[in-house]
Amino acid sequence: MRPTPIDTSPPISDEVKETTCYMCACRCGIRVHLTNGALRYIEGNPNHPVNRGVLCAKGAAGIMKQHSPAKLKKPLKRVGERGSGDFVEIEWEEALGIATAWLGKIRETDPKKLAFFTGRDQSQALTGWWATQFGTPNYAAHGGFCSVNMAAAGLYTMGGSFWEFGEPDWDQTRYFMMFGVAEDHASNPIKIGLGKVKANGAKFVSVNPVRTGYSAIADEWVGIRPGTDGLLVFSLIRELLLADQVDFDYLARYTNAGWLVIQDDGAADDGLFVRDEAGNPLCWDKTLGGLGPALDKNANPALIEARALPDGRRAVPAFDLMARRFLDPAYAPEAVADQTGLTADTIRRLAAELAHAAFQEEIKIDMPWTDFAGRQHDHIVGRPVSFHAMRGISAHSNGFHTCRALHVLQAVLGSIDCPGGWRYRPPYPKAAPPAVLPTGPVTSPGDPLAGPPLGFPRGPEDLLVDDAGTPQRIDKAFSWEAPLAAHGMMHMLIRNAWAGDPYPIDTLFMFMANMSWNSSMNTTETMRMLTDKDPDTGEYKIPHIIYSDAFDSEMVAYADLVLPDTTYLERWDCISLLDRPISEITGPADSIRQPVLTPDRDVRPFQDVLLDIGARLGLPGMVDEHGDALYPGGLPEYLIKHERKPGVGMLAGWRGADGTAKGVGAPNAEQLDRYVENGCFWTDTIPVEGVYYRNVNQAYRAYGEAMGFLDTPDPVIVQLYSEVLQKFRLAAQGHGSIQPPAADQNRVARYFDPLPMWYMPFEEAAVDCEAFPLHALTQRPMVMYHAWDSQNAWQRQILGSNRLYIARSLAARLKISDDDWVWVSSDKGRIRGQARLMDGVNPDTIWTWNAIGKRRGTWGLDADAHEATRGFLLNHLIGDILPNEAYANADPVTGQAAWYDLRVRVEKAAASDAPESWPQFDPLPSNAVRGAPAVLRYGAEFRSGS
Amino acid sequence: MHPAYSVILFTVSSGAGYGMLFLMSILAGLGRLPIDPWFSWPAFVIALGLISVGLLSSLLHLGHPERFLRALTQWRSSWLSREGVLAIGTFGPAGLFALGWLFFEVDTQSPGLAIVLLSVVTAVLCVATVFSTSMIYASLKPIPQWCRGDVPYGYLTLSFASGALLLNALAALTGSTFDGISIVALIGLVLGYAVKTRYWRGIRAAKPLSTAGSAIGLEKGTSVRSLDPPHTEPNYLQKEMGYRVARKHADKLRQFAYIVGFGVPVLVLLIGLGLSGPLLTALAVIAAVSAHVGIVVERWLFFAEATHAVTLYYGAESI
Amino acid sequence: MTDLPATTPTRKLGLVIDLDTCVGCHACAVNCKEWNSGGFAAPLSDTDPYGAEPDGVWFNRVHSFEADTKGAGRTVHFPRSCLHCDNALCVTVCPTGASYKREEDGIVLVDEDKCIGCKLCSWACPYGAREYDVNEGVMKKCTLCIDRIYNENLDEAQRVPACVSTCPVSARHFGDLSDPHSAVSQLVADRGGQPLMPELGYAPVNRYLSPRSETSQAAALEPTADSVEGKFLQWVDRLLS
Numbered sequence A: 001m002r003p004t005p006i007d008t009s010p011p012i013s014d015e016v017k018e019t020t021c022y023m024c025a026c027r028c029g030i031r032v033h034l035t036n037g038a039l040r041y042i043e044g045n046p047n048h049p050v051n052r053g054v055l056c057a058k059g060a061a062g063i064m065k066q067h068s069p070a071k072l073k074k075p076l077k078r079v080g081e082r083g084s085g086d087f088v089e090i091e092w093e094e095a096l097g098i099a100t101a102w103l104g105k106i107r108e109t110d111p112k113k114l115a116f117f118t119g120r121d122q123s124q125a126l127t128g129w130w131a132t133q134f135g136t137p138n139y140a141a142h143g144g145f146c147s148v149n150m151a152a153a154g155l156y157t158m159g160g161s162f163w164e165f166g167e168p169d170w171d172q173t174r175y176f177m178m179f180g181v182a183e184d185h186a187s188n189p190i191k192i193g194l195g196k197v198k199a200n201g202a203k204f205v206s207v208n209p210v211r212t213g214y215s216a217i218a219d220e221w222v223g224i225r226p227g228t229d230g231l232l233v234f235s236l237i238r239e240l241l242l243a244d245q246v247d248f249d250y251l252a253r254y255t256n257a258g259w260l261v262i263q264d265d266g267a268a269d270d271g272l273f274v275r276d277e278a279g280n281p282l283c284w285d286k287t288l289g290g291l292g293p294a295l296d297k298n299a300n301p302a303l304i305e306a307r308a309l310p311d312g313r314r315a316v317p318a319f320d321l322m323a324r325r326f327l328d329p330a331y332a333p334e335a336v337a338d339q340t341g342l343t344a345d346t347i348r349r350l351a352a353e354l355a356h357a358a359f360q361e362e363i364k365i366d367m368p369w370t371d372f373a374g375r376q377h378d379h380i381v382g383r384p385v386s387f388h389a390m391r392g393i394s395a396h397s398n399g400f401h402t403c404r405a406l407h408v409l410q411a412v413l414g415s416i417d418c419p420g421g422w423r424y425r426p427p428y429p430k431a432a433p434p435a436v437l438p439t440g441p442v443t444s445p446g447d448p449l450a451g452p453p454l455g456f457p458r459g460p461e462d463l464l465v466d467d468a469g470t471p472q473r474i475d476k477a478f479s480w481e482a483p484l485a486a487h488g489m490m491h492m493l494i495r496n497a498w499a500g501d502p503y504p505i506d507t508l509f510m511f512m513a514n515m516s517w518n519s520s521m522n523t524t525e526t527m528r529m530l531t532d533k534d535p536d537t538g539e540y541k542i543p544h545i546i547y548s549d550a551f552d553s554e555m556v557a558y559a560d561l562v563l564p565d566t567t568y569l570e571r572w573d574c575i576s577l578l579d580r581p582i583s584e585i586t587g588p589a590d591s592i593r594q595p596v597l598t599p600d601r602d603v604r605p606f607q608d609v610l611l612d613i614g615a616r617l618g619l620p621g622m623v624d625e626h627g628d629a630l631y632p633g634g635l636p637e638y639l640i641k642h643e644r645k646p647g648v649g650m651l652a653g654w655r656g657a658d659g660t661a662k663g664v665g666a667p668n669a670e671q672l673d674r675y676v677e678n679g680c681f682w683t684d685t686i687p688v689e690g691v692y693y694r695n696v697n698q699a700y701r702a703y704g705e706a707m708g709f710l711d712t713p714d715p716v717i718v719q720l721y722s723e724v725l726q727k728f729r730l731a732a733q734g735h736g737s738i739q740p741p742a743a744d745q746n747r748v749a750r751y752f753d754p755l756p757m758w759y760m761p762f763e764e765a766a767v768d769c770e771a772f773p774l775h776a777l778t779q780r781p782m783v784m785y786h787a788w789d790s791q792n793a794w795q796r797q798i799l800g801s802n803r804l805y806i807a808r809s810l811a812a813r814l815k816i817s818d819d820d821w822v823w824v825s826s827d828k829g830r831i832r833g834q835a836r837l838m839d840g841v842n843p844d845t846i847w848t849w850n851a852i853g854k855r856r857g858t859w860g861l862d863a864d865a866h867e868a869t870r871g872f873l874l875n876h877l878i879g880d881i882l883p884n885e886a887y888a889n890a891d892p893v894t895g896q897a898a899w900y901d902l903r904v905r906v907e908k909a910a911a912s913d914a915p916e917s918w919p920q921f922d923p924l925p926s927n928a929v930r931g932a933p934a935v936l937r938y939g940a941e942f943r944s945g946s
Numbered sequence B: 001m002h003p004a005y006s007v008i009l010f011t012v013s014s015g016a017g018y019g020m021l022f023l024m025s026i027l028a029g030l031g032r033l034p035i036d037p038w039f040s041w042p043a044f045v046i047a048l049g050l051i052s053v054g055l056l057s058s059l060l061h062l063g064h065p066e067r068f069l070r071a072l073t074q075w076r077s078s079w080l081s082r083e084g085v086l087a088i089g090t091f092g093p094a095g096l097f098a099l100g101w102l103f104f105e106v107d108t109q110s111p112g113l114a115i116v117l118l119s120v121v122t123a124v125l126c127v128a129t130v131f132s133t134s135m136i137y138a139s140l141k142p143i144p145q146w147c148r149g150d151v152p153y154g155y156l157t158l159s160f161a162s163g164a165l166l167l168n169a170l171a172a173l174t175g176s177t178f179d180g181i182s183i184v185a186l187i188g189l190v191l192g193y194a195v196k197t198r199y200w201r202g203i204r205a206a207k208p209l210s211t212a213g214s215a216i217g218l219e220k221g222t223s224v225r226s227l228d229p230p231h232t233e234p235n236y237l238q239k240e241m242g243y244r245v246a247r248k249h250a251d252k253l254r255q256f257a258y259i260v261g262f263g264v265p266v267l268v269l270l271i272g273l274g275l276s277g278p279l280l281t282a283l284a285v286i287a288a289v290s291a292h293v294g295i296v297v298e299r300w301l302f303f304a305e306a307t308h309a310v311t312l313y314y315g316a317e318s319i
Numbered sequence C: 001m002t003d004l005p006a007t008t009p010t011r012k013l014g015l016v017i018d019l020d021t022c023v024g025c026h027a028c029a030v031n032c033k034e035w036n037s038g039g040f041a042a043p044l045s046d047t048d049p050y051g052a053e054p055d056g057v058w059f060n061r062v063h064s065f066e067a068d069t070k071g072a073g074r075t076v077h078f079p080r081s082c083l084h085c086d087n088a089l090c091v092t093v094c095p096t097g098a099s100y101k102r103e104e105d106g107i108v109l110v111d112e113d114k115c116i117g118c119k120l121c122s123w124a125c126p127y128g129a130r131e132y133d134v135n136e137g138v139m140k141k142c143t144l145c146i147d148r149i150y151n152e153n154l155d156e157a158q159r160v161p162a163c164v165s166t167c168p169v170s171a172r173h174f175g176d177l178s179d180p181h182s183a184v185s186q187l188v189a190d191r192g193g194q195p196l197m198p199e200l201g202y203a204p205v206n207r208y209l210s211p212r213s214e215t216s217q218a219a220a221l222e223p224t225a226d227s228v229e230g231k232f233l234q235w236v237d238r239l240l241s
């Protein structure tokens, strides 16, 4: 009896459409296979620069996202109390009418009373522009609570940063050191890269309190105590300096190590660079035996020793100051061992290994190139040590300076954008910092903002504060509380709007941000603020809330008006170089999404809706002189026609009337067709002599100029010593016309240190560490994207509820065993969850997976779903403000939310406590399509033969 | 292994049925089976009934019972298939044997050649069937408590014992004389006791077959602990094979099985040896009922105490 | 036919999985589910998909373990799927002939139309690679993507199992393990690829590569000064000034 014959060559589908995945922000290229118009299979696009054909677990589960019972189906108008989830479905016309009425009134009276904030937004090039045209400065995306420390420290130091602005040279690196990364945005690229590191036999070191995911495959796991990475990095730099394992030539040429710093205590220019009349920095030129232009082709700067200036004052090279900072015995391996939880030997060995890789395994590539000063080089030197860091560093209140220290370490090793080192991804490097300034409120309602809402202050004069020093933005970004809050401070939005501090707003307009749940700190309080009413008027403290979501999230119930979005497979999107780029090291890239399915519900792409509302409001740039909509076709039409500045639009590929221009060129009516033909992405390749040392490489500067990337023609000299920070410090010391209010003076003076510094994270310093002896962290699970995926029938099987992970040694002391229910308390309150013991975690640290806990009734799940009954959120314990309530729980420089400063205590739950997670909230009624089957037999219809 | 009631019922009842049929045919061949229709009718009905009930219950736990005939095709390699073939095959000779016995004048002292032949064939098939059943388990390498030489003896002896006990009870109830059947039952019980004792000691004494380390291919001796399962909720494997009975609990049940399954019946039968009349009847019934309660518990333990290699992937450190 | 192939298959197609690089991302598991949901063994049904105890059919499941490897401990992610054993008891115990091992490439398959759902094969598999579909009443399992690896509708490069083509860190390798010169065999030779539970005698075809232990070749640094001032004096000599 033979087995029934098998068709080993069945047709896979009858149609394949290429687009871009949006199961997360990594933006991989996908091929969507359709059979009779239904989703058969989603695979990675082998030609795509981001993922080279691979697909992560989330991407592969896209089918079940499309079939989610949590999809919203029609616009909703609140009829019950806010937060009750009591809505009526309304027609789009009514919904847009309501929105236009609310926003129209605001725009006529006081545009800043609209706060427009977006979460996992990938269309900031549009949303930011829209806010500008509306005339409100109160715009930002999630970056402020995400990783602005990472972005700002990098951009202010070297015009690029970790995160998505660069990546290691995976192919050539010999030593890769990763700090505080669980997954990151570049989910697939990092994994592809780690695969190469392993295949090449290079060493991979992961510094992380938890040994999971990437850290699990690290050749060495360094289980550091949270918040102390700065000490480790300082100690590494110290060891390298002491052993002269330093690339002095690199420092002298491409960093400001040789720039002279004025040493004149109490003077208004103390700590600033010595400059000539034209403002060019000066060095002590050893050849000239006197002052000379630091950036000159023949400059030969002294790196140490104080010099007398013509006016008799003293000045020292920045390197001198920097070296003294790092050589401080306080940072000797022995001195930092206890605090970091590492042994001095480990630290010394790591330093030795870094030096070995950088200098013994040096790479030489014969490739002539010319640096910014016109110096010709016949070869490229590669120092194959590379670094990557993310929120383990940035989500702490000392993250900005720790990250700066990391960049200094790269410079000391001479390993920035070189073969085997960390590499920029175009359009980076930008100027350090990029030449974009934040813009404050308009003076006459109806005008657009004079510039973009967000930017990079270069001194106190660029802050958004009034004469009294009061913040001008609702989130207090760019105020003395957070001067370099380059991404805004979304985490303070709801509290400030609720408190009317610095001023009350009228409408909170949010997009793709689950702010009543996993994306807020202090979630319980946040829910209260969203529903709190003014006792006198009986009105909500936040009068109007408009929200756009695609799914029935926890946030939906807190809106007055819900604008249902499509899924990522049902719309056009644009991943623009004007936003967070998907570029490769080797060249710029951008991409689009095209609709591969048509919605079966009454939903609309949010970006179309936004342009529609803009036109209804008659916003400049969205209507013509007759007041007619400029882009009635919605986003696709906007992508093609809109120019940000002449020749520069949302997409860089196939520009020019004939589609031959790139970067800069006239709009091209067929641009989107070209993208679709090319798999929905565009890439370009940098001329070969311009691929390395791009911050100081002439050929690249020329290329960038032509592509319209460069905001200044000047080279991007690595800022070891930050004059920008010093300017704020001087203001705090009483210099200049713009000074911080007395209350902020000491804080600004202390934390605006022009050199990297380390200080104990604020919460650890503030709370009683006897009462709260442990650090508590969250990690991104690779298989889940924040809140999104519990609605996904496949992903939720893999991670349907989260546990609290505790070191075995610690658990033994606390008499906690596997599966026990435990209480976790912080000074904000307590939560209950179920324990799981492990060995691979720092003994002073507990952790759990992020955003797995859900609220009953949401996400299209049954009320008894374990996401709600066993899953839990750490967010209830994380303060949005510091224990002393004076400031946000954030980095004092950038305002980055300090999620991982959290300190807690853990106790075994009593036998009388219910075996259920706590807190629990009233179940929310469903506003989604629902109709979920009891048994899912997806794919039966595709089975060949049947 | 998960102690599924369908499988327990199946093995216990068909075991008993084959036991009865085996003894009846053997004794018939030897000319020692009562000819009394009041006895033989119910005897055959019960024996064949128990077998059928067993087979049906095992059929019902199939995903596709309607395809059961396919299960007869792979007798060359599969003990399950062999069992099926033999089980069905047994009905033939057994049926003829029964017909002959019930409808034709059989001289008990010297039954005709036909009957003798049929009885021998039936007896052999009964043994073969029960043996195949046992081999289904005894051939499963991933389950050290099953993959043992003494497993078939357990099934055979217990099937023998329960068959004898049922015949004994039936004879007593129908008031027919069936000399020595209680002795046969006693022998069955003693053998069963011996085998089970050896088995129960054996599976505790056996050294681990595999470790979590070797299950994931790490160097010998590397100690390995499960951190996270692949899925948060239990899956088919865990539900079917993840069952674990606490040693304490198992010990209690073993004691119970010893007393109720062997101790009580043996005692009762011994007492019964000297007696006759209603008291004997009562004792014979008690012996049968008690023994079968014990055998059900024994069978439950047979599954519950069996650990499957796959549990190494779900938390077990060794099996 | 539930007899194993009389002659051992000429080709032994299988997977080599590198536990030193597997980050436990589950991409292979979900991609497997996705591919097979429309493929040879479709559907891979899911029970209670949006309820308290969702439980579906998966041909590939990724576990995580902690191991006390030499020196420091190690977190080991372990993807588990059918090993397409040479001595596959799951096949020989099958009463119906639904389970069989292909002569041509050694792939072990279930012919669902013949399967009576007796589950015996799942008992016979020590590796938990057999997945009973309660809703379909038949046994299913990893097909080694039989409907991909020979599929002419895919371009050459794509003719590998879904789990292999999607693995972002390239921890999964597919090939013929009977050919000593094949890339996979080389990998097994170089890295000492291990069979799982060889003591059970199933002779699995798939191999797993153990985490390697790294040793530092860097010489310890020689601090050339012990005080800040000392260091600066040296630097003066080194003409940093």
Ligand SMILES: Nc1nc2c(c(=O)[nH]1)N[C@H]1C(S)=C(S)[C@@H](COP(=O)(O)OP(=O)(O)OC[C@H]3O[C@@H](n4cnc5c(=O)[nH]c(N)nc54)[C@H](O)[C@@H]3O)O[C@H]1N2
Residues within 6 Å of the ligand: A119, A120, A142, A145, A146, A147, A511, A512, A513, A514, A515, A518, A519, A520, A548, A549, A550, A551, A552, A553, A554, A555, A565, A566, A567, A568, A606, A778, A779, A785, A786, A787, A788, A850, A851, A874, A875, A899
């Ligand atoms: N404890 C803890 N909390 C954290 C973090 C942490 O590390 N620990 N991380 C913080 C960080 S860095 C971030 S970025 C935030 C992320 O948190 P959020 O920015 O809130 O991101 P999500 O919650 O994943 O998604 C927000 C909403 O987007 C909706 N959505 C998904 N797809 C679409 C779509 O196509 N259109 C529309 N309109 N909506 C869609 C989802 O339904 C969801 O309700 O979480 C923060 N919260």
Ligand SMILES: Nc1nc2c(c(=O)[nH]1)N[C@H]1C(S)=C(S)[C@@H](COP(=O)(O)OP(=O)(O)OC[C@H]3O[C@@H](n4cnc5c(=O)[nH]c(N)nc54)[C@H](O)[C@@H]3O)O[C@H]1N2
Residues within 6 Å of the ligand: A024, A025, A146, A147, A179, A180, A181, A182, A183, A184, A185, A186, A187, A207, A208, A209, A210, A224, A225, A226, A227, A228, A229, A390, A391, A392, A393, A396, A777, A778, A779, A780, A781, A782, A783, A784, A785, A786, A850, A900
């Ligand atoms: N699959 C998936 N991918 C995602 C997301 C997701 O939700 N799911 N979210 C996306 C978003 S919005 C963001 S912002 C990125 C974030 O990308 P990541 O930064 O990788 O995200 P986190 O989970 O916050 O990782 C923080 C890591 O730092 C470690 N850590 C915490 N404190 C310290 C410390 O003091 N020192 C060191 N060395 N390590 C520390 C934690 O253990 C954890 O491993 O991921 C993006 N990618």
Ligand code: SF4
Residues within 6 Å of the ligand: A021, A022, A023, A024, A025, A026, A027, A028, A051, A054, A055, A056, A057, A058, A059, A060, A187, A188
């Ligand atoms: S990483 Fe995964 S989810 Fe994110 S875009 Fe790529 S494939 Fe999609």
Ligand code: SF4
Residues within 6 Å of the ligand: C021, C022, C023, C024, C025, C026, C027, C028, C029, C062, C077, C079, C166, C167, C168, C169, C170, C171, C172
């Ligand atoms: S896809 Fe690769 S890395 Fe991810 S779990 Fe599977 S084997 Fe491991």
Ligand code: SF4
Residues within 6 Å of the ligand: C081, C082, C083, C084, C085, C088, C089, C090, C091, C108, C124, C125, C126, C127, C128, C129, C130, C141, C202, C204
């Ligand atoms: S792994 Fe299990 S299912 Fe696969 S061939 Fe081996 S025994 Fe059979």
Ligand code: SF4
Residues within 6 Å of the ligand: C093, C094, C095, C096, C097, C098, C099, C110, C114, C115, C116, C117, C118, C119, C120, C121, C122, C138, C139
């Ligand atoms: S379940 Fe199906 S494949 Fe498995 S042994 Fe039974 S009949 Fe054969």
Ligand code: SF4
Residues within 6 Å of the ligand: C031, C032, C033, C035, C036, C059, C060, C081, C082, C141, C142, C143, C144, C145, C161, C162, C163, C164
């Ligand atoms: S080979 Fe195919 S069926 Fe088997 S695990 Fe990989 S993807 Fe799944």
Ligand SMILES: [Mo]
Residues within 6 Å of the ligand: A142, A145, A146, A147
């Ligand atoms: Mo983020």
